[in-house]
Amino acid sequence: MTTSGSPGSLEAPGAPKAAGAPGPAAAVPGPEGSTGTPGSTAPLLSAAGLHITFPGRHGAAPARAVDGVDLDIRPGEIVALVGESGCGKTTLARSLLGLVPPTAGRVTFGGAPLDYATAALKAYRKRVQLVLQDPTGSLNPRHTVYDAVAEGLRIHGSTGRFADEGAAVADALARAGLRPPERFFLRYPHELSGGQRQRVVIAGALVLEPELIVADEPVASLDASVRGEILALLLKLRDELGLAALVVTHDLGLAWNIADRVAVMYLGRIVETGPVEQVLTAPRHPYTQALLSVLPEADGEEVVLTGEPPDPSRIPSGCRFHARCQVLASGAAERAGVAEACRTQDPSVLDGSGASQVACHWALARSEG
Template sequence: MPRPLTIEPNEKTILYTINLKTLFPVRRTLTEIFTRAPRRYVHAVDGISFMIEDGDIFGLAGESGCGKTTTGKTILRLVNPTSGVIGYRPRKQLLDAWRDMGYEPPIIDKFGSIDIAKIPGKYLKPLRREMQMIFQDPYGAFNPRYTVYQILEEPLIIHGIGETREERIDLVAKALEAVKLTPPEEFMHRHPHMLSGGQRQRVGIARALILRPRFIVADEPVSMLDVSIRAEILELMVEVKQRYNLTYLFITHDLAVSRYITNKIAIMYLGRIVEMGDTRRVLDNPLHPYTKALIEAVPDPDPKNRFRIREIPIKGEVPSAIDLPPGCRFHPRCIAFDQHPEIRKYCRTIEPPLIEVEKNHYVSCWLYGTPDEVMKLIKK
């Protein structure tokens, strides 16, 4: 019988979220203010729970607007969460830095995790040394007037690493070597516009690496690059992950890329995780009707495809994240909803929780357990 998802951190867990929500208030119109209509919200991240273990490449996939980037930014506190827990196991170095600042964060589990959601803003800076981000657009992520050296030196100066300029030059050179921009002297004095897209993304990776973080949020790191160099950047990311013991949250809309690089994956739809588990299980045997539709839509380089029309099992378009459909938020677009009249009453009224249908494979859909069965399990 399927089990509902519970987040129970273990000794390998490095990051987890419990019911994380990030809502953005919508500006009220004058009429709304006069009629005292309640404030409305964009439900960008609407109650998601997942767990990442040390060394994972955890994929977060979905269409644009599903909340995957907001999730990544919330975990780094670039955006503040509305509610929920972001558990993170800090290194000793981070706890020491906080102690020096006179801050003692509350420990929330027996493995010494802290709740990032509750860290006051002024104590976030030391956290940045542990958690970094790689951005999608290597053209827009850098100050065009900085040289590569200045781009990579800036985080060192901010965090007070490297006493002298010589030391910093040495660290910058090492970071450039790590991302194979060699010889480093040749690249240090170039400006971003003098680099190719692939080289620029390498600088982006070097900037994330230079503070020796443990956890990196990579937001669509290869989607702006030509297909022919994507593989090279992906391989580089795997290589530096192994060399520096990193863990990635890999955000992408490209399921083929996530199948290649991630070991776990969560599929998001309108702010919720609809399916999650080991990447191969989820992508080779998708259970949620939405995941099935996404996978069916991915083209592959087979010339036979031109003789058929791809039937994508999905209806309509993504609704607004302000006025969410009641019940399962996917039901207005769901083909299974049409095919299974017996579960319709649940789909329309009750939001399905994530349940474990096979080992390490969770899905949130009433097709795999009616509310009575699921509620019984939750009570147990």
């Protein structure tokens, strides 16, 4: 298992959410300054029936990295995409950014299908920005902080609502928590702490005034002492700017502290989704239960999953989790009368609406019983 406990001083599932970390019913500003509740407005970004397949090597079967995903992200909403390494979450995120065209299905932004022509993608990436997990690797060591933040402005040839480049860079650095911004203009990455470097990366995304950011493990490489600061910054940006975010992580403690909604991914497909408090305090899918059980603060016994996730080129029949499922192994699925379905019937793809949903024969049988 690759799931770690909650980082640093972050709270774990089951504890009250930190101040300033609104739950899924909190009112958040929309992109034009309006307010609304995540789930009550039209999606900003949407994936429908998304499949991403990579050719197999040396005649092997193709790898189904993303194997049927529906996912909506609404203005001002923070969605955490969680799962083990290799489950397909980074490939899904890259496809939502337009970096990996889907094999089937489509991505829409603001109601319009994503256009993969070069000029259209350039315009799209101004509205949707990526924040990577390793700020050191994201920053050119030969570029000053000013040049690193200004790079996006120069690529797109625009300073947005600002009169000049310097004003736009200063505003982005200040919003990212580097104040006074002029103090950082001529510094180089090696002169900054890890937390400061990550703030520079965030400023480089903010300078283009995006509507959504995709943050791939945004605090994984940081010391525990600064992880909470970066997560608090992302929440502040959501509240001040109406910024939506997809946060890709294996860390359920992080998801608890920052997300309105969580989507749990296993072997290329979302297997459980819903409001973060509901999913992480009352998980329905055995895989979600196993991920949560390894947190230090979890109640009950740790669930030890057998084996590794199957090869995405050889996805098993039936429920894709059944070969590792503790519920099936314990006989509980047999007693519920769904063991054969677990082995032979593929659960339906969950829709992207954000409602509480689970792709599990046993969990559905329990809810109907």
